[in-house]
Amino acid sequence: MPPDPQEYPLVPPEPPPPTPRRVSLxxxxxxxxxxxxxxxxxLAPKSDTPDATAKGAATGSGPGGGVAGGRRGGGDAASRPxxxxxxxxxxxxxxxxxxxxxxxxxxxxxTVRSRVDGQLLRVLFDEGQIVKAGQLLAxxxxxxxxxxxxxxxxxxxxxxALLTNAQLDHERYKTLLAQDSIAKQQVDTxxxxxxxxEGSIATDRGQVDNAxxxxxxxxxxxxxAGRLGLRQVDSGNMIHASDTNGxxxxxxxxxxxxxxxIPETNLPSVQRRLQTGDAPTVDAWDRNQTRKLAAGKxxxxxxxxxxxxxxxKLKAAFSNMDAxxxxxxxxxxxxxxxxxxxxxxxxxxxxxRGAPGTFVYLVKDDxxxxxRPVKLGPIEGENAVIESGIAPGDVLVVDGIDxxxxxxxxxxxxxxPPGADTGARRQRPPGAGDGKGGGPKGDGKGGxxxxxxxxxxxx
Numbered sequence: 001m002p003p004d005p006q007e008y009p010l011v012p013p014e015p016p017p018p019t020p021r022r023v024s025l026x027x028x029x030x031x032x033x034x035x036x037x038x039x040x041x042x043l044a045p046k047s048d049t050p051d052a053t054a055k056g057a058a059t060g061s062g063p064g065g066g067v068a069g070g071r072r073g074g075g076d077a078a079s080r081p082x083x084x085x086x087x088x089x090x091x092x093x094x095x096x097x098x099x100x101x102x103x104x105x106x107x108x109x110x111t112v113r114s115r116v117d118g119q120l121l122r123v124l125f126d127e128g129q130i131v132k133a134g135q136l137l138a139x140x141x142x143x144x145x146x147x148x149x150x151x152x153x154x155x156x157x158x159x160x161a162l163l164t165n166a167q168l169d170h171e172r173y174k175t176l177l178a179q180d181s182i183a184k185q186q187v188d189t190x191x192x193x194x195x196x197x198e199g200s201i202a203t204d205r206g207q208v209d210n211a212x213x214x215x216x217x218x219x220x221x222x223x224x225a226g227r228l229g230l231r232q233v234d235s236g237n238m239i240h241a242s243d244t245n246g247x248x249x250x251x252x253x254x255x256x257x258x259x260x261x262i263p264e265t266n267l268p269s270v271q272r273r274l275q276t277g278d279a280p281t282v283d284a285w286d287r288n289q290t291r292k293l294a295a296g297k298x299x300x301x302x303x304x305x306x307x308x309x310x311x312x313k314l315k316a317a318f319s320n321m322d323a324x325x326x327x328x329x330x331x332x333x334x335x336x337x338x339x340x341x342x343x344x345x346x347x348x349x350x351x352x353r354g355a356p357g358t359f360v361y362l363v364k365d366d367x368x369x370x371x372r373p374v375k376l377g378p379i380e381g382e383n384a385v386i387e388s389g390i391a392p393g394d395v396l397v398v399d400g401i402d403x404x405x406x407x408x409x410x411x412x413x414x415x416x417p418p419g420a421d422t423g424a425r426r427q428r429p430p431g432a433g434d435g436k437g438g439g440p441k442g443d444g445k446g447g448x449x450x451x452x453x454x455x456x457x458x459x
Contacts, residue, residue: 083410084369088394093342096378106252110224119236232247258333261306346396363412367410369397
């Protein structure tokens with residue numbers, strides 16, 4: 001009797017396990033499919049935008065039509081004007097400055113030392129204090145010097161008594177000699193003794209004066225006016241005239257000087273100004289050239305040129321009333337050497353250097369650009385003097401120059417010429433911008449981005 005299917009359900013037999021050859025074949029097929037998909041993804045032509053893809057599909061254009069359309073689009077882009085930033089050259093007065101790195105130098109520096117040996121009793125100054133010449137700074141124990149003065153005075157009194165007695169005897173001997181009572185030799189001997197005592201008196205007086213002088217040295221005073229440094233010795237210590245460090249250092253800081261080098265080629269111009277009595281003004285700026293510290297006048301030049309560097313040192317004087325300058329401080333120096341009147345001034349950003357030499361891109365009336373060689377004069381910050389090549393009113397490209405060529409069509413976006421306000425320009429050193437990235441009018445944006453943004457709006 002056959003088994004009941006409901007009681008004993010049929011179970012399909014298990015497939016045989018795959019052989020190693022079959023596994024390898026499956027892996028190879030999967031790998032080939034992956035490689036083919038990757039190749040199709042990277043090598044298949046793509047349109048730039050979904051709109052272009054839809055347009056190509058609607059017109060039934062194949063790959064050839066896509067290439068042709070790309071070429072036509074490239075031709076349209078090339079024919080569009082290039083947005084650039086422009087500024088016009090102008091006429092004005094131009095200040096010529098000499099820039100250098102200077103060192104603040106005290107007008108005088110003195111190490112205050114004791115002139116006698118002794119114990120330091122009192123220190124009467126504070127570190128960093130401003131003192132006047134002759135002001136009492138410290139005191140040394142005066143008692144040993146008072147004793148020396150008393151001894152000198154005692155010796156002087158003794159010798160004065162001997163001199164008085166010798167003078168009286170000399171007068172008596174002269175009377176006796178007139179009466180022919182004594183020999184003339186005795187009178188001459190007494191006269192010599194008087195002169196001997198007179199010499200002793202002179203020596204004693206010198207000793208007294210020296211003792212007084214040594215006693216006065218126990219009071220240490222400031223030899224010059226200036227600012228005190230750090231105290232080198234404390235009260236109670238024995239100090240000596242031979243001490244190297246001394247008691248304190250005084251630096252004269254009001255007025256104060258700045259020493260800086262300039263190229264020897266500028267020396268004749270500086271000498272002409274000094275000989276006429278019109279000393280150039282000198283400004284001291286901080287290390288970052290963002291803050292003007294002080295203004296002064298040029299005093300003098302050194303007497304020789306440094307052959308190693310080809311420079312000569314100049315010294316300028318500053319009143320330093322508010323103490324913005326500190327001894328041995330490094331400052332950026334700007335000296336107004338000359339003022340050029342009625343010259344052509346162009347933005348420094350418009351000046352380029354290349355195969356034609358120094359040139360600018362000039363915007364013509366038909367809004368195309370041409371390369372115009374120019375001859376440069378002095379350059380100061382964002383402005384440059386153009387001696388020849390352009391005229392006032394010519395429009396120059398200052399941004400977007402890297403995308404230009406001779407005859408290219410442009411879409412100019414006008415900017416305000418830098419440094420048009422002469423007063424503001426004189427208060428700002430070269431290269432010291434407004435701290436906002438150099439964009440137009442200090443908007444904090446980069447130059448290229450500003451031009452592209454303006455050009456996009458214009459297009």
